[in-house]
Amino acid sequence: MSNKILLIAVLLVTAVFLSGCIFDKDNGTGADTGIIPDAKLPDGFTFLGSHDANVEVGNTTLPATEDVYRNSNSEDIYVQVIESDNPGGLITRFKLKYKDANYEPFKDIWFNGHIATQVKDYITLNGKQEARYVVIWATETSMMIVGSSAAEKDVLDMAIATGS
Secondary structure, rough: OOOHHHHHHHHHHHHHHHHHHHOOOOOOOOOOOOOOOOOOOOOEEEEEEEEEEEEEEEEEEEEEEEEEEEEOOOOOEEEEEEEOOOHHHHHHHHHHHHHHOOOOEEEEEEEEEEEEEEEEEEEEEEOEEEEEEEEEEEEOEEEEEEEEEHHHHHHHHHHHHHOO
């Protein structure tokens, strides 16, 4: 009987320990960065969840924390945080994808007290070229990526909501 009680106690302690490691009580997400918003979202946005993801930057796949939001157009918008000792270098590598673009994909924008880059990309949807927007910037310890969406304002609103 005592072995069963001990086993149950170990399982309960493990469950409590794991829940404390996975969820950050301060911001409600799995991120330990405190950057990704899940409260005070822009109008029309719903927080869907957070998970670990792999994001391609240059020719490298990097681990990231990714939150998923849905805007009022039922379009999913992602906030990705890639922690790095050199986030500016990641931005440079990210931009290399567009080196052969036959248009100017980058526009400097200003919000939350810093400069960021709005990236305009095109996808083919139903045989037509459609613009998609992403906003990228570096913090002291991470590269931030917000997007991709046809709703330019929604991407900027979500980038501003990060507070970083």
